[in-house]
Structure formats: C-alpha cells, structure tokens
Amino acid sequence: MTSTSQHLNIGIVGLGIAGASMIPAILDHPHVHLAAAATRNQERLDKFAKDYNAKTYYSIDELCMDPEIDAVYIATPTELHTEHVRIAAEAKKHIIVEKPLAVSIEEATNMIELAEKNGVYLIVGHSHxxxxxxxxxxxxxxxxxxxxxxxxxxxxxxxxxxxxxxxxxxxxxxxxxxxxxxxxxxxxxxxxxxxxxxxxxxxxxxxxxxxxxxxxxxxxxxxxxxxxxxxxxxxxxxxxxxxxxxxxxxxxxxxxxxxxxxxxxxxxxxxxxxxxxxxxxxxxxxxxxxxxxxxxxxxxxxxxxxxxxxxxxxxxxxxxxxxxxxxxxxxxxxxxxxEETGRLNVINELYEAVAHGEKPIHDGRWARANLxxxxxxxxxxxxxxxxxxxxxxxxxxxxxxxxx
Missing domain, CATH: 3.30.360.10 (Dihydrodipicolinate Reductase; domain 2)
Structure with missing residues (x-):
C-alpha cells in the first residue's frame, strides 16, 4: 500500500446509486480512506470534493494515474467493466468492481488474467x-x-x-x-x-x-x-x-x-x-x-x-x-x-487481501462462476x-x- 502500512487509499469510479451506496462503508472502515472519485458529472464531483475533502477526476484514467491511490471501486455500467478493469489493473491498482463482472465469459476471463498478470486483487461486489x-x-x-x-x-x-x-x-x-x-x-x-x-x-x-x-x-x-x-x-x-x-x-x-x-x-x-x-x-x-x-x-x-x-x-x-x-x-x-453491513464486508475483504494476504472469496473466478x-x-x-x-x-x- 502506497499510503501507509496501515491504511488503504481508495477511489470511487462512478457516483451513481451504486457508488454512493458504498461511501458509508468506506468511511466506517478503520483502515481504509476515501481518497478520490471520478465521474463525468461535474456537479457530483464538486459536491464530493466539498463533502469529503477528497480529490476528484473526470475519468478513471486520471484517477488511476494518481500514485497515492491504492485501489479503485468501479461502479460504472456493466459494458464498461472490461475496459475500466484493464485501466486499473495496468495501473497496479487493486479492484472492486460492481456485479455482474462482465457480460461474457470471455470478458471475465480476460479480467482475471489481467489482474493476475499485474499482481492486483480483483473482488466483485456488492452482492448480497x-x-x-x-x-x-x-x-x-x-x-x-x-x-x-x-x-x-x-x-x-x-x-x-x-x-x-x-x-x-x-x-x-x-x-x-x-x-x-x-x-x-x-x-x-x-x-x-x-x-x-x-x-x-x-x-x-x-x-x-x-x-x-x-x-x-x-x-x-x-x-x-x-x-x-x-x-x-x-x-x-x-x-x-x-x-x-x-x-x-x-x-x-x-x-x-x-x-x-x-x-x-x-x-x-x-x-x-x-x-x-x-x-x-x-x-x-x-x-x-x-x-x-x-x-x-x-x-x-x-x-x-x-x-x-x-x-x-x-x-x-x-x-x-x-x-x-x-x-x-x-x-x-x-x-x-x-454494526456490520454487507458493504463493509466488501471493503474488509479487499483490505484483508491487500494488507494480510487473505485469499478473498469473491474473487474474479468466483464472479465468473456467478456470471x-x-x-x-x-x-x-x-x-x-x-x-x-x-x-x-x-x-x-x-x-x-x-x-x-
């Protein structure tokens, strides 16, 4: 982790309902910091920057270029998951991506291979x-x-x-x-x-x-x-x-x-x-x-x-x-x-994987099986x-x- 050995800096990509729903869980986790967000909606970016004193970007490419970001939560439409996971993986960012992982098995397999090639964790959630x-x-x-x-x-x-x-x-x-x-x-x-x-x-x-x-x-x-x-x-x-x-x-x-x-x-x-x-x-x-x-x-x-x-x-x-x-x-x-919620468990599964090498349950292969x-x-x-x-x-x- 680039921030400290104790904290994980995470950025949200997409501030629709899914992205907004994850914010409380990120804020509640003692070892995860809500560091940034990316969206093409300028009004949302302005509000996010004001509410959380965090960085804002217009695209996932810009967010993933930030060396202080350790992980990204991708809450964009399903048809964009393949490209957005590629960008994050190649930037060496750990990834939580919204379900479903992709639309086809081929796309899902490519995502799994990209994450493994670049040495990052890929977790899919929030699912119930x-x-x-x-x-x-x-x-x-x-x-x-x-x-x-x-x-x-x-x-x-x-x-x-x-x-x-x-x-x-x-x-x-x-x-x-x-x-x-x-x-x-x-x-x-x-x-x-x-x-x-x-x-x-x-x-x-x-x-x-x-x-x-x-x-x-x-x-x-x-x-x-x-x-x-x-x-x-x-x-x-x-x-x-x-x-x-x-x-x-x-x-x-x-x-x-x-x-x-x-x-x-x-x-x-x-x-x-x-x-x-x-x-x-x-x-x-x-x-x-x-x-x-x-x-x-x-x-x-x-x-x-x-x-x-x-x-x-x-x-x-x-x-x-x-x-x-x-x-x-x-x-x-x-x-x-x-006190415990499903979304907090999503964040914690990523944190335990990155900080302690705990093998996640909801990894790319698990998500491909659901798909x-x-x-x-x-x-x-x-x-x-x-x-x-x-x-x-x-x-x-x-x-x-x-x-x-």
Missing part, C-alpha cells in the same frame, strides 16, 4: 452474499448442527423492471435485465450457501412488457455437484412484492413504504421520454434531488427477497433481528448486530433444455475469514 444474515446462514450450515443441506431457495418479487433505468439496463446484450443484474445477487447467495459448485441449471426467462425489452422475470433450477437442489425465482413486474412476506423489509434494509399500489409501474408509464427517465435515475444518485441519505444507518439488515435453507434437522430464514432457526425441538432467533449461471440461464431458456456448467469454483474459505 456479503450480507451478515447470509454469512451467518453459511456459518450455521458449516457447523453441522442442523445436518446436511437438503435444498436452498431464493424468491424475490418487486418492481425492478419499472424503476428508472438508463438505456443499457434494459438491453440484455449490455448486461441489462433481471437475470444479469439481479440474478447476480441470487446466484451468489445460493452458491455461497450450497458450496459453490453448480453442476447444471434449467431456466425459463421472460420479457413480458415490450416497452421494457429485457428479461423481467426468471425461474432457475440449479443442481450442485454435491446434490443440493436450489431455485432462484425473480419477478420484477411490480405486482406482488416479497416484502409482504419479509416483515415489510426490503433489500436496502428500511421498512418498505410502497405507497400507492404499483407506484413504480405508474410512474414509468407516465414518464414522457427516455431522457426524462434517465433524469429520474440520475436524480437518485449521489447528490441528486431524489437521492437517499446514504450516511443514515438502516434499522434492519436487508432482505434480498425470501431466502430459505432446509437442512436435515431444521430450516433457516431471516428475521428483522437476524435469523430464525426452526430446529427439531424449538424455534429460536439468532441476533446479528447492525456463468446468468449466461447459461438465458441460454437454457432459449434452448429449453438443461445445461451443464464448467467454470464453477468451490467456496475457498470459511465465511469467518471475511470478518476478521
């Missing part, structure tokens, strides 16, 4: 397998006290397809649609809990609204090499919401405030132009008129839909306090402190058949290693 409730589920599974895992399910119904979107988010070939964008979370959760190595999948995806021409729902059946079956069900068409089953808590952690039924769908239908929709999306990013206060602590751990793990001697699911375990003799709650499930799900739906996978990897370390 970093969240403390999912990690605690894994800890309980690994303990063996509930016996072996019998099945894993993640089902999520929400309004994703009708939230304000930029054009690339509704183009499958650019990594748009729920299978790439949200399946990345689901498959990451399921693979972490199931051991990592998916043997085969069978999927059906749908585009139900021609005005939103990307996948809006999918049903995916996964079978692991160890025999565990799993399902990933996602529907983003803004009818039923899974928050009705998850204590009104959504993926950001706050209580859901749905307001008028199908509010997202109505808002988009009433939007006058694609430019107006993009403006709504921009306004939700850092410093925008519709942005949330990212420094405000959430009251609950987030629910990425309904995740249920069934074992020989009991079932596990989330509760507002942490987890509910349905054992053979009784049902009990496992409380998980709110393979996305790609094969779309292919399986088109070909209407089961497909076998070839780039899967096991969970390399116990989840506890992330949180040392």
């Amino acid at each position: 397998s970093f969240e403390p409730p999912i990690q605690k589920m894994k800890e309980i599974i690994d303990s063996g006290r509930l016996g072996k895992v019998l099945m894993i399910h993640n089902w999520y119904y929400n309004d994703w397809i009708y939230r304000p979107r930029t054009p690339e988010e509704l183009k499958t070939e650019l990594g748009g649609g729920v299978t790439y964008r949200q399946g990345s979370h689901q498959f990451d959760i399921i693979r972490l809990l199931g051991g990592g190595e998916v043997r085969s999948i069978r999927a059906v995806t749908n585009i139900s609204d021609p005005e939103r021409p990307a996948e809006g729902n999918h049903t995916v059946f996964l079978e692991f090499e160890n025999g565990i079956p799993a399902t990933a069900v996602y529907n983003g068409y803004d009818h039923f919401h899974t928050t009705e089953l998850t204590y009104n808590i959504g993926e950001g952690g706050p209580l859901s405030n749905s307001g008028t039924y199908a509010q997202a769908r109505r808002t988009i239908k009433e939007t006058n132009s694609p430019e107006d929709e993009v403006a709504l999306k921009v306004a939700a990013g850092y410093g925008g008129s519709r942005s949330k206060n990212y420094q405000e602590a959430e009251k609950h751990h987030p629910f990425f839909g309904l995740t249920i793990v069934s074992c020989e001697k009991g079932d596990i699911r989330q509760s507002p306090e942490g987890l509910l375990v349905y054992g053979e003799e009784d049902k009990y709650t496992v409380t998980i402190p709110m 393979e499930v996305c790609v094969k799900a779309l292919q399986s739906s088109k070909e209407r058949k089961e497909l076998h996978l070839q780039f899967q990897v096991p969970v390399k370390e116990t989840v506890e290693n992330i949180r040392k």
